[in-house]
Amino acid sequence: MNYSKTFKKIRIAKGMKLKEAAGNTLSISQLSRFENEQSMISIDSFIELLKNVNTSPEEYFYLLRQEENELKNYFNIIKNLLNNRKYDKLEELAIDLKNKKPTSNSWMSFLVLFVDSIIILDKEKRVLNQPRVLSYLIKVEDWGEMELYIYAIFGFVFDVETTYLLMKTAIKKSRLYQSIPQDMNLLFSILSNNFSTFLLHKRYDYAEETLAIYEKKLSDNTLLIEPHLDFLFNKGIFSFTQKREEEAKEYCEQVFELCRLFKLTEQEENYRNRYLIWSKSYLDSDFQELIIKIGFIR
Numbered sequence: 001m002n003y004s005k006t007f008k009k010i011r012i013a014k015g016m017k018l019k020e021a022a023g024n025t026l027s028i029s030q031l032s033r034f035e036n037e038q039s040m041i042s043i044d045s046f047i048e049l050l051k052n053v054n055t056s057p058e059e060y061f062y063l064l065r066q067e068e069n070e071l072k073n074y075f076n077i078i079k080n081l082l083n084n085r086k087y088d089k090l091e092e093l094a095i096d097l098k099n100k101k102p103t104s105n106s107w108m109s110f111l112v113l114f115v116d117s118i119i120i121l122d123k124e125k126r127v128l129n130q131p132r133v134l135s136y137l138i139k140v141e142d143w144g145e146m147e148l149y150i151y152a153i154f155g156f157v158f159d160v161e162t163t164y165l166l167m168k169t170a171i172k173k174s175r176l177y178q179s180i181p182q183d184m185n186l187l188f189s190i191l192s193n194n195f196s197t198f199l200l201h202k203r204y205d206y207a208e209e210t211l212a213i214y215e216k217k218l219s220d221n222t223l224l225i226e227p228h229l230d231f232l233f234n235k236g237i238f239s240f241t242q243k244r245e246e247e248a249k250e251y252c253e254q255v256f257e258l259c260r261l262f263k264l265t266e267q268e269e270n271y272r273n274r275y276l277i278w279s280k281s282y283l284d285s286d287f288q289e290l291i292i293k294i295g296f297i298r
Contacts, residue, residue: 006064014055026041071108090118156193164194192291195207225258239251
């Protein structure tokens with residue numbers, strides 16, 4: 001959640017200068033650092049700041065949710081463009097995001113880095129290293145939802161060993177959230193994205209280990225249908241990498257049948273398209289596929 005950005009937006013909308021908003025609560029420099037996401041403040045100070053700008057907590061959180069809806073909308077746009085391989089439109093979106101001049105370590109700034117990475121991968125067939133993302137994740141001692149979200153979509157931009165090591169961290173850090181269905185889905189998205197990343201690097205040992213972790217988490221507890229579909233389909237993809245075509249077909253056919261059973265028409269079409277690509281290309285040593293699931297963003 002972008003608390004500081006929303007507060008800054010309220011202050012500017014009310015025509016108040018930093019000095020007026022800070023009052024006797026903070027110094028001007030402290031408030032400036034908070035608004036620019038360079039430091040945090042206590043909850044008591046934050047409540048006082050809201051009073052200084054004549055805003056109730058209820059009004060503030062309403063406006064914060066509006067900010068979150070904007071972010072979710074961008075993720076949905078990116079998801080649709082990726083699913084339809086409209087990379088030219090992604091480039092236009094990247095320009096739009098950069099024109100908003102997002103502050104450092106804000107969600108919007110990470111979105112810019114993510115879209116840039118996808119574009120480079122498509123155009124130049126290489127992974128664009130993003131040291132700022134890695135630096136941020138390493139710097140944060142206690143990962144919360146935001147850090148798990150960031151790792152979920154950025155696993156492919158690190159070297160494969162780093163992605164593997166951070167996966168262990170992500171699993172450990174996500175335990176706090178695994179009783180929440182939406183966040184359990186986030187864990188499965190992390191594992192599915194990492195599986196695809198490991199295949200991209202032809203690290204089949206890491207991919208197989210990821211599937212084993214995925215299966216254990218599924219057996220522990222989940223009523224969500226999508227993780228089960230992804231797991232079965234990934235088993236099929238892994239079988240393709242091992243040149244076991246009939247086994248791959250069996251797993252994928254199970255997925256198609258489940259999609260029909262639950263009337264998941266769009267998902268079935270996506271799975272079928274990927275299956276057709278793999279069935280025609282798995283013997284080609286130059287064939288590559290990277291799937292990044294981002295639909296878990298709330």
